[in-house]
Amino acid sequence: MWRYHELLPVRDSSQVLSLGEGFTPLIHSCRLGPDLGMKSLFIKDESLNPTGSFKARGLCVAISRAQELGVREVVIPSAGNAGSAAAAYAARAGMSAHVFMPADVPEPFLLECRAYGADVHLVEGLITECGRKAEEEARRFGWFPLSTLREPYRIEGKKTMGFEIAEQLGWELPDVILYPTGGGTGLIGLWKSFEELKGLGWGEGLRPRMVAVQAAGCAPIVRAFEAGEKSARPWENARTIAAGLRVPSAFGDSLMLHALRDSHGTAAAVGDEELLHGQKELAQKEGVFACPEGGATVAALKHLLRSGWISSQERVVLFNTGTGLKYPQART
Numbered sequence: 008m009w010r011y012h013e014l015l016p017v018r019d020s021s022q023v024l025s026l027g028e029g030f031t032p033l034i035h036s037c038r039l040g041p042d043l044g045m046k047s048l049f050i051k052d053e054s055l056n057p058t059g060s061f062k063a064r065g066l067c068v069a070i071s072r073a074q075e076l077g078v079r080e081v082v083i084p085s086a087g088n089a090g091s092a093a094a095a096y097a098a099r100a101g102m103s104a105h106v107f108m109p110a111d112v113p114e115p116f117l118l119e120c121r122a123y124g125a126d127v128h129l130v131e132g133l134i135t136e137c138g139r140k141a142e143e144e145a146r147r148f149g150w151f152p153l154s155t156l157r158e159p160y161r162i163e164g165k166k167t168m169g170f171e172i173a174e175q176l177g178w179e180l181p182d183v184i185l186y187p188t189g190g191g192t193g194l195i196g197l198w199k200s201f202e203e204l205k206g207l208g209w210g211e212g213l214r215p216r217m218v219a220v221q222a223a224g225c226a227p228i229v230r231a232f233e234a235g236e237k238s239a240r241p242w243e244n245a246r247t248i249a250a251g252l253r254v255p256s257a258f259g260d261s262l263m264l265h266a267l268r269d270s271h272g273t274a275a276a277v278g279d280e281e282l283l284h285g286q287k288e289l290a291q292k293e294g295v296f297a298c299p300e301g302g303a304t305v306a307a308l309k310h311l312l313r314s315g316w317i318s319s320q321e322r323v324v325l326f327n328t329g330t331g332l333k334y335p336q337a338r339t
Contacts, residue, residue, distance in 0.1 A: 008025075008028045008029025008030065008064055008067065008164070008167045009023055009025055009029070010029075010030070011167055011170050014166075014170070014203065015068055015163055015164070015167075016068065016072050016159070016160055016163050017068065017071045017072050017075055018075065019075055022071055022072075022074050022075040023067075023071050024067060024070060024071045024074065024096050024099045024100050025067065026057035026058075026063065026067070026095065026096070026099065027057055028056050028057050028063040028064055028067050028164075029056070029064060029167055029171065030171055031051065031052055031053050031054075031055045031056060031171070032051075032052050032055065033049050033050070033051050033052075033171070033172060033175040033176070033324070034049060034050045034051075034052055034293065034295065035047075035048075035049055036048040036049065036050060036292075036293060037293070038292040038293060039288055039289070039292045039293055039305070042292070043308070043309070043312060043319065044312075044319040045312075045319045045320075045321075045323065046319075046320075047181075047320075047321065047322040047323065048308075048323050048325070049181070049322070049323070049324045049325070050289065050293060050295055050324075050325050050326075050327055051168065051171075051172060051324055051325070051326050051327065052295055052297075052327050053168070053326065053327060053328050053329060054295070054296070054297065054298070054301075054327055054328075054329050054330035054331075057092075057095060058088070058091045058092045058095050058119070059088070059091070059329055059330040059332065059333060060088035060091070060092065060298070060328055060329030060330065061088075061165065061168065061193055061326075061328045061329065062088040062089045062091070062092040062329075063092045063095070063096075064164035064165055064167055064168065065089075065092070065160075065161030065162065065163075065164035065165045065192060065196075066089065066092035066093045066095075066096050066153070066161065066164070067092075067096055067164055068160050068161065068163050068164035069093075069096075069153055069158060069160040069161045069164065070093070070096040070097055070099075070100055070102065070153075071096075071100075072160045073100075073102070073151050073160075074100045074102070078102065078151040079102055079103065080102060080103040080104075080105070080148070080149075080150045080151065081093060081097055081102055081103070081104050081105070081150060081151045081152075081153050082104075082105040082106075082107070082141050082144060082145050082150040082151070082152055082153065083104070083105070083106055083107070083141065083152075083153040083154065084106075084107045084108075084134060084137035084138040084140070084141040084154055085106055085107070085108055085116075085134070085137070086108070086109065086112065086134045086137075086189065086250045086251055086253060086254070087108070087112055087113060087116035087250050087251065087333065088116070088251060088328075088329050088333070089153075089155075090106040090108055090116060090120050090125070090127075091116055091119045091120055091123075093106060093125070093153055094106060094119070094120045094123035094124070094125035095123050097123070097124075097125065098123045098124055098125075103126065104120075104123070104124075104125040104126065105125070105126045105128065105141070105144065105150060106120050106125045106126070106127050106128065107128045107130055107137040107138075107140050107141040107144075108120075108127065108128070108129055108130065108137060109129070109130060109131075109132060109133055109134060109136075109137060109250075110129040110130060110131050110132075112129070112250065113250060113333055113334055113335065113336060114335070115332070115333040115334075115335065116250075116333060117129075119333075128140070133245055133253060133254075133255055134189075134190075134253065134254050134255075135241075135254075135255055135256050138154055141154060142154065142157075154258070155190040155191075155192055155257075155258050155259065156190075156192065156195075156258045156259045156262075157258070161192060162192055162195060162196050162199065163196075164196075165192050165193050165195070165196025165197070166196040166197065166199045166200035166203070167196075167200070168193065168196065168197055168200070168326075169196070169197045169198075169199075169200025169201055169204070170200050170204070172184075172324060173200075173204055173209065176322075178209055180201065180204075180213070180214060180215050181215050181321075181322045181323060181324045182213075182215060182216065182321035182322045182323060183215055183216045183217075183218060183272075183317055183321055183322075183323045183324070184197065184215045184216075184217055184218065184323075184324045184326070185218040185220055185275075185304040185307055185308055185311075185323070185324070185325050185326065186217065186218065186219060186220060186304070186326045186328075187220045187221075187249070187251065187252060187300035187301060187303050187304055187326065187328055188219040188220060188221055188228055188252070188257075188263065188274075189221075189251045189252045189253065189254035189257065189300070190254050190257050190258070190259065191219075191228070191254075191257045191259040191260070191262065191263040192259060193326070193328065194217060194219055194263055194266060195259050195262045195263060195266060197217070197266075198217060198266035198269070198270065201214045201215070214270055215270060215272075215324075216270050216271050216272040216273070217266050217267055217270040217272035218267075218272050218273055218274065218275060218307060218311070219232070219263060219267055219272070219273075219274040219275070220274075220275050220276075220277065220300075220303045220304050220306075220307040221252055221274065221275070221276050221277075221303075222247035222248075222249050222252040222253070222276065222277065222278075222279060222282065222303065223247075223276045223277060223278045223279075224245060224246040224247040224253075224278075224279065225242050225245035225246065225247050225252055225253050225254065225255055226242065226274075226276035227239040227240060227241065227242040227254075227255060227256065227257065227260065228257065228260060228263055228264065228267075228274050229274040229275065229276040230242075231260065231264060232264060232267055232268075232273070232274040233274070236264070237261055237264060238260050238261045238264070239256070239257065239260035239264070241255050241256040242255040242256070243255070247279055248279045248282075248283070248299055248334075248336065249279070249282060249298070249299035249300045249302075249303060250299075250334070251298070251300045251328065251329070252299075252300055252303065273311070273316060275307040275310055275311065277303050277306035277307055277310070278306075279299075281303075281306035282299050282300075282302040282303035282305075282306050283299060283302060284302070284305075284306065285297075285301075285302030285303060285304065285305030285306040286298070286299055286301065286302025286305075286331060287302070288302075288305055289301060289302060289305060289327065290331070295327055296330060296331040296332065297327040297329075297330075297331055298327065298328060298329040298330060298331050298333070298334060299331070299334055300327075300328050300329065301325070301326065301327030301328055301329070301331075304325040304326060304327070305325065308323065308325060
């Protein structure tokens, strides 16, 4: 990831706390794509990052920059993967990390955070309640907050996914990107990267159409997009087996909606049964044990192919944002 150091906010390279994150494989689908009549389907597999998800990118940059600024204590609300990444990079920096998670978070996330030495707080409720509690404690104790889009550095790490796709495709961009969307920093970071590439004169041609993929049991961005709204109302009674998609009120809602419309993209919601089937297909047809969120992109792709919104001749990238090993409750 730090091959793009000049485009990242850590000024002193000696402050970078790398664990080998980034430049994850862009896998050309050899079975799923042909089964769907597609020759140019790719899977960007973020599960091979340290701590097993794309969250390592953002937290690596955020905590490296925090160290450069002299921060010694950080706090983050998380549905799982962000907490793991924050805890790992804080350990690398010798910082104290406080992680607020829903009480029903899958156990592997809890075990991982504690293994890295983080101070873990379990909160009754969803990620929104965790966010409120983390913000209160940050103000009370003076901790550096790492909440989604509450600081400017995590998004900088996420944008490197876009740089990599462009580089891996010979500085061309795909026609469509499907991204599983909870808090939305991944999708927003991708769109930021394409804006920056355009400004640099790289990645020539049309920018990808962005697709936000959500679970039917928690789809505030899909609802707002379809209604033509500029922001998303909180989703009541959010339920989905995909923990990363169970975000009823995303702080970056307006930025996500702008990216979708600016790219002539769309938003799609899929059921839990569909996303688990997609997870199974990625494993059995491509050898990628995706998280349930990654499986959701397969289900959404099928919907959009059937509707004609995506052509089988287009070059399409599906994002698997993390490893399936952390979701023992998701039976494929």
